[in-house]
Amino acid sequence: MYRLRNVLDETVIVESPRNKVLNLIRKMNPDVFILGVVNGAYTAPFFITRFREALFHYSTLFDMLETNVPPEIPERMLIERDIFGWEAMNVIACEGAERIERPETYKQWQMRNTRAGLRQLPLNEEIMKTAKERVDTCYHKDFVVDEDNRWLIQGWKGRTVYALSTWVPASLHSDGSHR
Numbered sequence: 606m607y608r609l610r611n612v613l614d615e616t617v618i619v620e621s622p623r624n625k626v627l628n629l630i631r632k633m634n635p636d637v638f639i640l641g642v643v644n645g646a647y648t649a650p651f652f653i654t655r656f657r658e659a660l661f662h663y664s665t666l667f668d669m670l671e672t673n674v675p676p677e678i679p680e681r682m683l684i685e686r687d688i689f690g691w692e693a694m695n696v697i698a699c700e701g702a703e704r705i706e707r708p709e710t711y712k713q714w715q716m717r718n719t720r721a722g723l724r725q726l727p728l729n730e731e732i733m734k735t736a737k738e739r740v741d742t743c744y745h746k747d748f749v750v751d752e753d754n755r756w757l758i759q760g761w762k763g764r765t766v767y768a769l770s771t772w773v774p775a776s777l778h779s780d781g782s783h784r
Contacts, residue, residue: 607641607642607643607767609623609626609640609642609714610642610643610645610706610707610708610709614648614707614709623717624717624720624721627717627718627721627723628721628722630721630723630774631721631722631723631774631775632774634774635773635774636773637726637771637772637773638723638771638772638773639769639770639771639772640714640718640769640770640771640772641767641768641769642708642709642711642714642767642768642769643708643766643767644708644710644711644758644760644765644766644767644768645658645659645662645706645708645709645710646658646662646708646709646710647659647662647696647706647708648707648708648709650700655696655697656697659693659696659697661764662766663689663692663693665760665761665762665764665766666689666761666766667685667689668761668762669747669748669761669766670684670685672745672747673745692706711753711756711758711765711768711770712754714768715754715756715770718772722774722775723772723773723774723775724772724773724774724775724776725755725770725771725772726755726770726771726772726773727755728752728755728756728757728770728771732757733750733752733757736750736757737750737751747761747762748760748761749761749762749763749765753765753768755770756768756769756770757769757770
């Protein structure tokens, strides 16, 4: 889950490794492909755009931690410094192939998956209902779980941070094109 953000895209290599991975998944013909993405718009090759979007994304994550995890918990420092801090540094300080963190929005992934010949499945209504109820009763009021265009989105204070969806290979016509 969430690892395709580390696969290079067409801003680094003309023949996108992301598209190659999705094409391979389609050819493997799985019963279902579950895609979990970090919803980020900070993969742009332009520094200012990337910096601004990374600032929005990571300030959301740090605000969520600040609100929900007491500062004396040692794991919080580990998450802040070694995970989110490292990721933010990589996004801001590295260029080209040295930049490992390159998430796209779930809407970009939707287009990419469709172009690769994958068809999105509807979300299970019962799972959505259970997830929303659990968030409403067990979590902070600013957590968000919702559905958008067959994606289960998870966020904080109205900002989508993660998204999940399910896909299957699209059916092939006799001429080899996808439905």
